Amino acid sequence: MRAQLEQIGATFHRRSAEENARGPKANTIPMKKMHCLGSIPLILTLCSGQLIFDRASAQPAAVGQWDVVQSWPVNNINIILLPNGKYLLWPRNGGVEARVWDPGNNSFTQVPLPTMNLFCAGHSLLADGTLLVTGGHIQDGVGERKAHIFDYRNNTWTRVADMNDGRWYPTTTTLANGDALVSSGSIVDYNANPVFQVWDVNSSNWRTLSSANKSIPLYPFMHLAPNGKVFNSGPNTTAAYLDTAGNGAWSATVGGRRRTFRDYGSSVQYAPGKIILIGGGDPPVKTAEVIDLNQANPSWRSVGSMVFARRQMNATLLPDGKIFVTGGTSGSGFNDACGAVFAAEMWDPATEQFTTLPDAAERRLYHSSAILLADGRVLTGGGGEPAGENCADAVHLNVQIYSPPYLFNGTRPALTSAPAEVDYGQVFSAGTSGTIAKAALIRLPCVTHDFDQNQTYIPLSFSQAGSTVTITTPASANICPPGHYMLFVINSAAVPSIASIIRVRNVLPPPPSAPTGLTAVGGPARVSLAWNAVSSASYNVKRSTQNGGPYPTIASLLASPSYEDSNVTPGTTYYYVVSASNSGGESPNSSQASATPTALSSGTGLTGNYFNNITLTAPAALTRVDPTVNFNWGNGSPGPGVNTSKFSVRWTGTVQAEFSQTYTFYTSSDDGARLWVNGVQLVSDWTAGGVRENSGSISLTAGSGYSIVMEYFDNTGGAVAQLSWSSPSTPKQIIPQSRLFP
Numbered sequence: 001m002r003a004q005l006e007q008i009g010a011t012f013h014r015r016s017a018e019e020n021a022r023g024p025k026a027n028t029i030p031m032k033k034m035h036c037l038g039s040i041p042l043i044l045t046l047c048s049g050q051l052i053f054d055r056a057s058a059q060p061a062a063v064g065q066w067d068v069v070q071s072w073p074v075n076n077i078n079i080i081l082l083p084n085g086k087y088l089l090w091p092r093n094g095g096v097e098a099r100v101w102d103p104g105n106n107s108f109t110q111v112p113l114p115t116m117n118l119f120c121a122g123h124s125l126l127a128d129g130t131l132l133v134t135g136g137h138i139q140d141g142v143g144e145r146k147a148h149i150f151d152y153r154n155n156t157w158t159r160v161a162d163m164n165d166g167r168w169y170p171t172t173t174t175l176a177n178g179d180a181l182v183s184s185g186s187i188v189d190y191n192a193n194p195v196f197q198v199w200d201v202n203s204s205n206w207r208t209l210s211s212a213n214k215s216i217p218l219y220p221f222m223h224l225a226p227n228g229k230v231f232n233s234g235p236n237t238t239a240a241y242l243d244t245a246g247n248g249a250w251s252a253t254v255g256g257r258r259r260t261f262r263d264y265g266s267s268v269q270y271a272p273g274k275i276i277l278i279g280g281g282d283p284p285v286k287t288a289e290v291i292d293l294n295q296a297n298p299s300w301r302s303v304g305s306m307v308f309a310r311r312q313m314n315a316t317l318l319p320d321g322k323i324f325v326t327g328g329t330s331g332s333g334f335n336d337a338c339g340a341v342f343a344a345e346m347w348d349p350a351t352e353q354f355t356t357l358p359d360a361a362e363r364r365l366y367h368s369s370a371i372l373l374a375d376g377r378v379l380t381g382g383g384g385e386p387a388g389e390n391c392a393d394a395v396h397l398n399v400q401i402y403s404p405p406y407l408f409n410g411t412r413p414a415l416t417s418a419p420a421e422v423d424y425g426q427v428f429s430a431g432t433s434g435t436i437a438k439a440a441l442i443r444l445p446c447v448t449h450d451f452d453q454n455q456t457y458i459p460l461s462f463s464q465a466g467s468t469v470t471i472t473t474p475a476s477a478n479i480c481p482p483g484h485y486m487l488f489v490i491n492s493a494a495v496p497s498i499a500s501i502i503r504v505r506n507v508l509p510p511p512p513s514a515p516t517g518l519t520a521v522g523g524p525a526r527v528s529l530a531w532n533a534v535s536s537a538s539y540n541v542k543r544s545t546q547n548g549g550p551y552p553t554i555a556s557l558l559a560s561p562s563y564e565d566s567n568v569t570p571g572t573t574y575y576y577v578v579s580a581s582n583s584g585g586e587s588p589n590s591s592q593a594s595a596t597p598t599a600l601s602s603g604t605g606l607t608g609n610y611f612n613n614i615t616l617t618a619p620a621a622l623t624r625v626d627p628t629v630n631f632n633w634g635n636g637s638p639g640p641g642v643n644t645s646k647f648s649v650r651w652t653g654t655v656q657a658e659f660s661q662t663y664t665f666y667t668s669s670d671d672g673a674r675l676w677v678n679g680v681q682l683v684s685d686w687t688a689g690g691v692r693e694n695s696g697s698i699s700l701t702a703g704s705g706y707s708i709v710m711e712y713f714d715n716t717g718g719a720v721a722q723l724s725w726s727s728p729s730t731p732k733q734i735i736p737q738s739r740l741f742p
Contacts, residue, residue: 061408063357064344067401073108074099075382075395077119077367078448082152083129083484083501085374092367092385094118094136100155103373113157116144122170122185122219123446124453127178127482127506129153131446132199134182135167141190143168147182147199161205164195169218171453176228176477177583178506179207181244183232184220192218198244202583207557209248211680219449221267223275223456225293228478233275235262239291239300246538246559247679252686255291255300264366264449266315268323269456270349272479276303276315278325278347280450283332284311288347288354304353308341314370314450315347316378317442317457319488319496320406323347325354326380327364329388335366337388344402362396363388369447372455374486374499378402406494415489415497416467423505425475430489430500432469436462437492439471441485444501458485473504482506511585512537515561515578520595524654524741525705527565527574527595534561534587537580541565542589544575551577551589564707566654566678570599600705600741606653607742610638614672614713616648626651627737629710629723638719648713649721654741655708657700661727664697665735668722672713675723678706688715705741 074097076089082100088111090098095117100109119137121144126132130151136144143166149158167185170193174180180199184192196209217235222242225231229241229251237258241251258277265280273293279285286309289300306325312335313328324346331339342359360380364370368383380402384395416431430439439460446454458480462471469489474480483506486499517532529541539558542551543565555563568574573596577589605627609620621641629651637644655677657663667673667683670691675683682696700706712721726732 058358059408060403061405064402064404065408066358066360067403069361069398069400072381072397072399075367075385075397076369076399077382077385078121078123079369079371079381080123080125080131080446080454081371081374081444081486082131083125083444083503084152085501086152087371088131088150088152090118091382092119094121109155111150111155111157113148115159116146120168120449122167122172122182122453123448124172124174124180125444125446125483126174126180126201129484129503132172132180134163134172135170135185137168138166141168141186142166142188143170143186143193160199163197163206164208165193167193169449171220171222171451173222173224173230173453174481174483175224175230175244176481178482179244181222181230181242183222183230183242184216184218186218190218192216196242196244196248209242209244211246212242212248212250214250217263219451221277221451222453223267223269224478224481226273226476226478227293231275231293233267233291234277235265235280237261243559246557249559249681250684252674252684254293255298257687258289258300260285260287264311264313266313266325266450268315268317268452270317270321270323271457271459272474274349276323276347278315278323279306279310279313279328281311282334284309284328284330286310290352304351306345306354307356308343308345310341312365312368312450313341314364314368314380314447316370316372316445316452317455318372318378318404319376319440319442319486319499320438320490320494321349321440321457321459323349324370324378324402324404326360326370326378326402327368327383329365331390333389335386335388336390337363337365337393338391340365340388340391346404360400360402362398362400363393364396365393367449368396371445371447372442372486373401374501376404376407376488376496376498378404406496409493409495410491412495413489413491413497415487415500418487418500418502421503421505422473423507424473424477424480426473428471428473430469430471430487431467432464432489432497433467434491436464436469436489438490439469440488440490441480442488442499443481444484444486477506480504508584509536509582512580512582512587514588515539515580515590518576518578518590518593520574520576520593522595522597523705524598524600525566525568525570525656525703526654526707527568527576527597529563529565529576529578529593531561531578531590534580537582537587539563540579540581540586542577542579545572547575547594548592549575549577551575557581564679566704566706568597570597572596600656600703603656603736603738603740605737605740605742606651606708606710608649608651610642611648611650612643612646614646614648614715616650616711616713621647625742628734628740629721630734631719631721633714633719635717635719645714645717645719647719648711651708651710651723652742653708654705655735656705656739656741657702657727658739659727659729660700660702661729662697662699663725663727663730664695666693666695666722666724666726666732667710667712668693668720668724669712670718670720671715672711673721674711676707676709686713691720708740
C-alpha cells in the first residue's frame with residue numbers, strides 16, 4: 001500500500017512539474033500539493049513516518065510562507081553574505097557580471113572582474129572579512145589557476161599568487177589559524193587537481209601540501225573539524241581527515257564506507273563536529289545520514305529520509321538550528337527538469353526527521369542557490385544556465401524569499417546591542433528584549449553548487465539578567481574559525497532576532513618555545529632526527545656541514561617531531577638544529593645535534609613488528625628482520641606467538657634506489673595496507689576485503705637511502721602481504737633484499 005501511495009505522489013509531482021512548464025491554470029489547486037491520501041492521521045501512518053502537512057490549508061506558523069517571486073538582474077549561481085550585510089553574487093559570466101546586492105534598498109552595484117570568469121570558482125571568507133576566490137572558468141571542465149581577494153570595504157578585486165594549476169569546481173575552507181585550504185577543482189577534461197594548497201595569510205602565498213596528493217571529486221564537501229583537521233565528508237563514499245600542518249597527511253577512512261555517492265547533494269555541519277549528508281546521487285536519493293566527529297570512534301548512521309529524492313538541491317542552516325532544504329530534481333540523469341521538486345522540507349536535529357513545507361513557485365535546479373538572510377528568512381534564486389533537461393525550462397532571473405514558521409510564532413526578540421568584535425573565550429554582553437532561550441553563531445554563508453563552503457552553526461552558552469544577555473564565545477578556533485558571524489538570540493517560541501554581524505578576532509598566539517631533546521643518529525645513507533614535541537606547532541629542520549652553522553633550512557612546516565634526512569653523503573658529518581613555528585612566529589633554534597651517515601652495503605631486509613591485533617597496538621608479539629615482504633600465510637601464523645588471523649605488521653627501514661628515476665611501489669594484500677616512502681604516503685587502503693593491489697609513485701635518487709614504512713592487517717585469514725616496485729629501468733618485482741635495510 002505504501003509503495004502504491006508513494007507512486008501516486010510521485011506521479012502527481014511529475015505532472016505538476018509539466019503543468020508548471022506550461023503555466024498555471026486559473027482557479028485550480030496544483031496536483032503537486034497532494035502527496036498522500038486521506039486525513040492527516042492517515043497521512044502520518046502511510047507516509048513512512050514523515051510529518052507531511054496538507055500544505056494548501058496549513059497555517060504559516062506550522063509550515064512557513066513563500067513571498068511573491070521577484071525579478072533579479074542575474075542568475076546568482078554564487079552568492080556570499082559580506083560582513084557589511086550586503087551580498088556578493090555572480091552568474092555564469094561571473095567576471096563582468098559580478099554584483100553587490102544591498103538588501104537595505106534593494107540596489108545592485110556592479111563589481112566586474114574583466115580579466116577572467118569567476119564562474120565555478122571556490123570561495124570562503126577570511127579572518128578579516130575579505131573573500132578569497134580560487135580558480136574559475138576557462139571552459140567547461142577547464143579551470144583557472146588564478147586566485148583573487150574581494151574587499152567588501154571598497155568593492156575591489158585584487159589578484160594574488162597563482163595556484164599550482166587550474167581549478168574548476170574547487171572548494172575553499174577557512175582554517176583555525178585564518179589561513180584557507182583549497183581542494184580539488186578540475187584542471188582540464190574534468191580531471192581533479194590532486195594537489196592541496198593552503199593560502200598563507202601572513203606570507204600572501206600558497207603552501208603546497210606535498211605529502212597529501214589525492215584525487216577527490218569536484219566541489220568536495222570539506223569541513224573544519226573540532227580536532228583542527230579538515231574533514232572530507234563527501235560526495236565520495238568514504239570520508240577522511242586532511243591534516244593541513246606541514247606537508248599534509250590524510251587519515252584512514254573515518255566512519256566506514258557508505259553506499260551512496262552523493263554528487264549534487266549537500267553536506268552541513270549543523271553543530272560543532274556534527275555533519276549531515278542529504279540527497280544527491282544518480283538516480284537521486286531521499287536518504288540522509290549523520291556523523292558525530294566528537295565521538296572516539298565516529299561512524300555514519302542513517303536518520304529520517306526526505307519525502308522527495310533530490311539532486312541539485314540546497315541545504316541552509318537556520319537560526320534555530322534546523323536545516324531548510326529546497327529545490328532539486330527527483331529525476332535520473334544530470335538535471336531533469338521534469339522531476340523538479342517544488343516542495344521544501346525541514347530537518348530538525350532534535351528529532352532527526354524531515355517535515356514537508358509549502359511549494360516554491362519556481363524550479364530551482366542546477367546552478368540555483370539558497371542563502372540565509374540576516375532577518376532569518378531564506379532567499380532562493382537562480383537555476384538554468386544551462387536550462388534543465390527533458391522538460392521546457394529557462395534561466396530563472398528571479399528570486400523568492402521564504403519565511404520559516406518561527407516568524408509567525410509571536411513577537412521577535414530584539415538584539416538591541418552587540419559588540420562589533422570579540423575574542424575567543426570572551427564573555428560579552430548583548431542587549432535584548434524578552435526572555436531568551438538560545439544564542440547561536442552562524443558563519444556568514446558562501447553558497448554555490450549545492451554546498452555552502454563557509455557555513456557552520458555554533459550554539460553559545462549564555463545567561464540573562466533583565467534586558468542583558470551575557471554570552472561566552474567558543475574557546476577553540478577549531479570550532480569557530482576566525483572571521484565574521486551572524487549572532488542570533490532566539491526566544492522560547494524559537495523566534496530569532498535579526499542578526500548582528502560580529503567578528504571573532506584572529507588573536508595570534510606567542511611564538512612557540514625552541515624544541516628540546518634533539519637527537520641525530522647516522523644510519524645507512526641517512527640520518528634520523530627526533531626531538532620533543534612542542535604544543536600546536538610545526539617544525540623546521542636546518543643543517544650544516546660546519547660545527548655551529550650557519551644552518552640552511554632543509555625541511556619546513558613538518559607536522560611530526562621527527563625527520564629522515566636521506567640527502568646525505570656517507571662519511572660526512574652533519575650538524576642539525578630544529579625550530580618550531582605557529583601563526584605567531586618562529587622559535588629560536590634548538591641545541592645542535594650531529595651524526596655521520598654510513599655507506600649502504602648489501603641489504604638485509606626490513607624490521608617487522610608483528611601485533612596480535614589489527615590496530616598495530618603495542619606490545620609486539622614478534623620482532624624480526626624480514627628479507628623481503630613477500631608472504632602468503634594463508635590461514636597460518638606469520639611466526640611464533642602471532643595469531644593466525646586478526647594480526648597486523650609494521651615493516652620499517654630504508655630502501656635504496658638503483659636508478660635516479662620515478663619508482664612505482666605496489667602493495668598486494670588481502671586486507672588493509674598502507675605505505676610511506678621518504679615520509680610520503682603512497683598507499684592508503686585500510687579496509688578489509690579480498691586480495692587487491694594498490695600503488696603510488698615517487699622520484700628517487702640512485703644510491704640514496706629513503707625511509708620506508710609498510711603497514712598491513714589481516715582480519716579473517718587468507719593472509720597475503722607483498723611489496724613490489726618498478727621503474728623505467730626496473731621491471732616490476734618484489735623489492736629485493738639487497739635494496740632493503742632494517
